[in-house]
Amino acid sequence: MSSVWTRRALIAVLLAALVLCGILLFKLYERYAGEDSGSADIGGPFELVNQDGKTVTEADFKGKLLLIYFGYTYCPDACPTALGVMAAALGKLDVAGERVTPILISIDPARDTPEALKDYVAAFHPRLVGLTGSEEQVAKAAKAYRAFYQKQPGATGEGYLMDHSTLIYLMDAEGKFLTYFGPQATPDEVAEAIRRYL
Amino acid sequence: MNRRHLLLIAAACTLAPLAAAAHEFKAGDLVIHHPWARAGAQTRPGAGYVVIENHGAAADRLTGAESRIAEMVELHTHVMENGVAKMTQVEAIDVPAGGKAELKPHGFHLMLMGLKQPLAEGDTFPVTLVFERAGKVEVTFVTEAAGATESAH
Numbered sequence: 001m002s003s004v005w006t007r008r009a010l011i012a013v014l015l016a017a018l019v020l021c022g023i024l025l026f027k028l029y030e031r032y033a034g035e036d037s038g039s040a041d042i043g044g045p046f047e048l049v050n051q052d053g054k055t056v057t058e059a060d061f062k063g064k065l066l067l068i069y070f071g072y073t074y075c076p077d078a079c080p081t082a083l084g085v086m087a088a089a090l091g092k093l094d095v096a097g098e099r100v101t102p103i104l105i106s107i108d109p110a111r112d113t114p115e116a117l118k119d120y121v122a123a124f125h126p127r128l129v130g131l132t133g134s135e136e137q138v139a140k141a142a143k144a145y146r147a148f149y150q151k152q153p154g155a156t157g158e159g160y161l162m163d164h165s166t167l168i169y170l171m172d173a174e175g176k177f178l179t180y181f182g183p184q185a186t187p188d189e190v191a192e193a194i195r196r197y198l
Numbered sequence: 199m200n201r202r203h204l205l206l207i208a209a210a211c212t213l214a215p216l217a218a219a220a221h222e223f224k225a226g227d228l229v230i231h232h233p234w235a236r237a238g239a240q241t242r243p244g245a246g247y248v249v250i251e252n253h254g255a256a257a258d259r260l261t262g263a264e265s266r267i268a269e270m271v272e273l274h275t276h277v278m279e280n281g282v283a284k285m286t287q288v289e290a291i292d293v294p295a296g297g298k299a300e301l302k303p304h305g306f307h308l309m310l311m312g313l314k315q316p317l318a319e320g321d322t323f324p325v326t327l328v329f330e331r332a333g334k335v336e337v338t339f340v341t342e343a344a345g346a347t348e349s350a351h
C-alpha cells in the first residue's frame with residue numbers, strides 16, 4: 001500500500017518538475033523569441049516621397065520583397081558600392097529578381113530632392129526606387145529601420161559628408177524584416193539569400 | 199540584338215585587351231594597377247580606386263593626388279564604428295616595401311571633389327599621384343559603371 005503512495009508521490013514530483021521545466025523552457029523561448037522580434041522590429045510604416053515627387057507609404061510596396069539601403073547621392077564610396085551590389089544581385093536572380101524591389105532611402109533630404117534622386121537611381125538599376133522627404137519623414141523611416149545617420153561634425157557649406165549605417169535590409173512581401181547584409185556582402189551572397197525567401 | 203549592339207561588342211572585344219594591357223603604370227619600384235572610378239549622372243563627389251605595388255626595398259607613401267577633372271582630390275578612408283561608416287581624410291597611405299596599398303570600395307580611396315563634369319562610363323581621365331619617394335606619377339583612370347563594385351579590367 002505504502003509503495004503505491006510512494007509511487008504516486010514520485011509521479012506528482014515528476015509531474016511538478018515537468019511543469020516547472022515547461023515553464024522554464026517557455027520563458028527561455030520567450031526570451032529568444034524576444035531577441036528575434038528585436039530584429040523583427042526592424043521596419044514599419046513610413047511616408048516618403050519618391051523620385052517622381054509622389055508621396056508613397058509602405059503599403060505601395062506590398063507584394064514584393066524589398067531590398068532597402070539608407071544612403072545619399074553625395075556619398076562617393078559606400079553608397080554606390082552597396083547599390084551596385086544590390087543591382088548585381090538582382091541581375092544574378094534574372095527573372096526572379098523582378099519579385100524584388102530595390103529601394104534607396106535618402107538620409108540627406110536637404111540635397112536629395114526627388115529630381116536629384118531620379119537621375120541617380122536610374123544609373124544603378126532601372127527599377128531602383130529613390131525615396132526622400134522632409135527631415136521628419138526621413139527621420140521617422142530611419143528610426144523604424146534603426147538606421148543611424150548624422151551630418152559629419154564640423155562640416156561646413158554644401159560639400160558636407162554624412163555618417164550613416166551601411167546595412168542592406170531584406171524585407172518580405174508584407175514589409176516584415178527577413179535579414180540584412182553588411183557592407184562586405186557580395187552580389188552572390190545577397191542573391192543566394194534572396195533566393196531562399198522567394 | 200541589333201547592328202548597334204554587334205558593333206559595340208566588336209568594339210569592346212578589340213579595345214578591351216588594349217585597355218587592359220595599357221592599364222598598368224610603372225614608376226621606379228612602384229607598379230600601379232587598374233586605376234578606376236565610377237560613372238555618375240551628376241557632378242557628385244566621386245571615388246577613385248587603384249592598387250599600388252611596391253617592388254622595392256624601401257617603403258613609400260602616397261601623399262596626395264590631383265587631376266584636371268576635379269577641383270580637389272583628397273585621400274580618404276572609411277572607419278566603421280558600430281556599423282556606421284565614417285569617411286575621413288587621411289594624410290597619406292602607406293605603400294610598404296615589398297607590399298602594396300589597395301584603394302578599394304569601403305576602404306582607402308581617392309575622393310574626387312568638385313568634378314567639372316559628370317564621369318561617364320568608358321571615359322578615361324588623368325590623375326597625378328604624388329608619392330613621398332617616387333614623386334609624381336601620372337596614371338590614367340578608367341570610368342566603370344555607376345554600380346561597379348570592382349574594376350572590370
Ligand SMILES: [Cu+2]
Pocket residue numbers: 076077245274275285286307308309
Ligand atoms: Cu571619401
